[in-house]
Amino acid sequence: MKFIADSMLGRLARWLRLLGHDTLYYPHIEDRLLVRIAHEEDRILLTRDTRLINFRGLKNYLLLSENDTFGQLKKVITSFGLALPLSDNENGPALPPPRCSLCNSVLEDIPKEQAKDHVPEYVYLSSESFKKCRKCEKYYWEGTHQEKMRNKLMEILYN
Numbered sequence: 596m597k598f599i600a601d602s603m604l605g606r607l608a609r610w611l612r613l614l615g616h617d618t619l620y621y622p623h624i625e626d627r628l629l630v631r632i633a634h635e636e637d638r639i640l641l642t643r644d645t646r647l648i649n650f651r652g653l654k655n656y657l658l659l660s661e662n663d664t665f666g667q668l669k670k671v672i673t674s675f676g677l678a679l680p681l682s683d684n685e686n687g688p689a690l691p692p693p694r695c696s697l698c699n700s701v702l703e704d705i706p707k708e709q710a711k712d713h714v715p716e717y718v719y720l721s722s723e724s725f726k727k728c729r730k731c732e733k734y735y736w737e738g739t740h741q742e743k744m745r746n747k748l749m750e751i752l753y754n
């Protein structure tokens with residue numbers, strides 16, 4: 596399942612990418628082009644804009660009435676039954692690999708020593724799992740950030 600988010604949904608797009616869901620996002624893009632990419636690449640358009648969904652040729656979309664990112668995220672997760680990196684999901688469907696929050700590329704696992712000169716020392720010492728975006732050269736690691744992300748997901752889904 597692939598998405599394209601409209602220009603109002605940048606934060607939502609970043610969350611979906613970190614959760615491994617292929618999500619295109621352009622801060623400045625013409626409506627017509629947005630709809631065309633959705634059609635050509637078979638992507639579900641995520642939008643807050645009721646005008647957009649009336650475009651000819653648009654088949655798959657989700658209209659979000661929520662104002663806040665987490666309300667929107669919950670709507671997308673529940674509408675499409677997205678797999679999530681939560682502890683109660685261990686025997687569930689396989690999770691897609693996480694993507695770079697900046698550019699949507701799939702992150703690559705890298706050996707710990709490769710991250711050494713690119714992450715803060717305390718991170719290097721306390722984390723074992725490192726990933727990198729080849730395109731942005733941005734480093735990611737398993738740590739407090741992931742834990743916060745999981746806690747936030749639990750909070751928005753089950754409260």
Ligand SMILES: [Zn+2]
Nearest residue numbers: 695698728731
């Ligand atoms: Zn990237």
